[in-house]
Amino acid sequence: MPGAPAVLRALLLCGLAAPPPARPEPLLRSRDRPALEPAPPRRAQPIADLPAAQRFLSKYGWADAPPGPRGPPAAALAQAVRRFQKVNALPASGRLDAATLAAMNRPRCGVPDTRALPPPAAPPRPKRFLPPPPPPGAPPPEVAAPRGVPRAFAKRTLSWRLLGEGASGQLAEAEQRRILRLAFRMWSEVMPLDFREDLAAPGAAVDIKLAFGRGRHLGCPRVFDGSGQEFAHAWRLGDIHFDDDEHFTPPTSDAGISLLKVAVHEIGHVLGLPHTYRAGSIMQPNYVPQEPVFELDWSDRKAIQKLYGSCEGSFDTVFDWIRKERNQHGAVRMRFSTYFFRNSWYWLYENRNNRTRYGDPIQILSGWHGIPTQHIDAFVHLWTWRRDERYFFKGNQYWRYDSDKDQAYTEDEQGNSYPKLISEGFPGIPSPLDTAFYDRRKQLIYFFKESLVFAFDVNRNQVLDSYPMKITEVFPGIEPQNHPFRNIDSAYYSYAHNSLFFFKGSAYWKVVNDKDKQQHSWLPSNGLFPKQSISERWFDICDVHASTLTV
Ligand SMILES: [Ca+2]
Ligand SMILES: [Ca+2]
Numbered sequence: 001m002p003g004a005p006a007v008l009r010a011l012l013l014c015g016l017a018a019p020p021p022a023r024p025e026p027l028l029r030s031r032d033r034p035a036l037e038p039a040p041p042r043r044a045q046p047i048a049d050l051p052a053a054q055r056f057l058s059k060y061g062w063a064d065a066p067p068g069p070r071g072p073p074a075a076a077l078a079q080a081v082r083r084f085q086k087v088n089a090l091p092a093s094g095r096l097d098a099a100t101l102a103a104m105n106r107p108r109c110g111v112p113d114t115r116a117l118p119p120p121a122a123p124p125r126p127k128r129f130l131p132p133p134p135p136p137g138a139p140p141p142e143v144a145a146p147r148g149v150p151r152a153f154a155k156r157t158l159s160w161r162l163l164g165e166g167a168s169g170q171l172a173e174a175e176q177r178r179i180l181r182l183a184f185r186m187w188s189e190v191m192p193l194d195f196r197e198d199l200a201a202p203g204a205a206v207d208i209k210l211a212f213g214r215g216r217h218l219g220c221p222r223v224f225d226g227s228g229q230e231f232a233h234a235w236r237l238g239d240i241h242f243d244d245d246e247h248f249t250p251p252t253s254d255a256g257i258s259l260l261k262v263a264v265h266e267i268g269h270v271l272g273l274p275h276t277y278r279a280g281s282i283m284q285p286n287y288v289p290q291e292p293v294f295e296l297d298w299s300d301r302k303a304i305q306k307l308y309g310s311c312e313g314s315f316d317t318v319f320d321w322i323r324k325e326r327n328q329h330g331a332v333r334m335r336f337s338t339y340f341f342r343n344s345w346y347w348l349y350e351n352r353n354n355r356t357r358y359g360d361p362i363q364i365l366s367g368w369h370g371i372p373t374q375h376i377d378a379f380v381h382l383w384t385w386r387r388d389e390r391y392f393f394k395g396n397q398y399w400r401y402d403s404d405k406d407q408a409y410t411e412d413e414q415g416n417s418y419p420k421l422i423s424e425g426f427p428g429i430p431s432p433l434d435t436a437f438y439d440r441r442k443q444l445i446y447f448f449k450e451s452l453v454f455a456f457d458v459n460r461n462q463v464l465d466s467y468p469m470k471i472t473e474v475f476p477g478i479e480p481q482n483h484p485f486r487n488i489d490s491a492y493y494s495y496a497h498n499s500l501f502f503f504k505g506s507a508y509w510k511v512v513n514d515k516d517k518q519q520h521s522w523l524p525s526n527g528l529f530p531k532q533s534i535s536e537r538w539f540d541i542c543d544v545h546a547s548t549l550t551v
């Protein structure tokens, strides 16, 4: 806090050393904050005059020269103001009018808007104008990678911790940690990194340390300004500090500043993202009050995936779940949802938006009742005029699922009890299976095991005479060597694409359908188009750390 009276400075330092005040009961505290707050929040000095505006412009990357006794030349200052006005959708007058000052006083992140500046056109500055070197071990918050410093984390699982001495005085500590866990999870839902809260390792071994502080805090070279204006700052591949003079609130609150939103933004910096002034982005420098649904938009996803790649991986089984819905006129409509299963969790995929449902994956255990909780081999929806049966397969058994009651049958209306042996219900079908799908037109279930496929007639309850056959005979590759050959993870009939897909590892092969045949009569029936990457057709199906599955 340069220039602060010595008395105030001493007071602040004393405040740091004083023992923390006793914590009242958290609920009462957040409801009745002003009366219980040990010290009223300091207010940030409003930016109301030229020197304050100059400090703002150089602090947040809009003006080159650090303000000297006379500040930067008037022309350079006007230029910086114009740039600032432009990105803030204000008339670019270059004058410090009331609207411009108001924009400077809006709550914002402490990381400078480096990337918002146009590339430097001016000749190199003389040496004497170079900014002073940062204090040892504490560079200013920034995201532009200096030479030789990596732009992104190299490891795939990062640890984080809310420092014990740095917890906020405003929310219960468990609530703060829950919100931070959710913030990390939101990034891991769209990128191939995951995040683990680490309460045990020595501090130096924790990748991302988070803390709340007021004014001068935690030995940080940046001083917080009191309530208003700067609400947090972060270091690329480093730590995050929140200004505890702000009124941080949980995601359910309409008031104050959403801790979740600020944390997601600052984590974006830690991961290597700069500011952007694009509406809808979480990386806008100013705080945007919470929308009803808060999530990472398309370009935030693309920006982080540019640094870390997109999510790849194999699936145990993938299927469309068909259900009948009546509209207000009583007419029946068919609706379907697409599910991707991997290990013990699953995603619902929104075909219309081409993305997973917000907040997925979730545990199989909590979304499906009475079926195995992990590593499902296959799913089949047997669907004729008379029958409507859904089966999950695992090992040598299968389960029938009651979609009305949303749980597996223990016994169905025909008196079959479940789980049942596959060899009993589907004579001639081996186990365990790789995958299966139901062909509604032919009323056949195709079961896959290793390099073989079995066509099962659901009306006669037996394998067709000519089967099993090689998968390559029934589903030949258009390019013969471009084929999964064996051990297909999932044969998935997609109603959104009216196509059958074979999934194996992180690749898929699309099977030639009627429309393809009409357009290109030379294509072999049931032929496989060359393989493609699952992640290029079904976007952002990303694992999260197991510890955050129940956040
Ligand atoms: Ca502040
Ligand atoms: Ca499978």
Ligand SMILES: [Zn+2]
Pocket: 109, 110, 111, 265, 266, 269, 275, 283, 284, 285
């Ligand atoms: Zn920021």
Ligand SMILES: [Zn+2]
Pocket: 217, 220, 221, 222, 233, 241
């Ligand atoms: Zn700090």
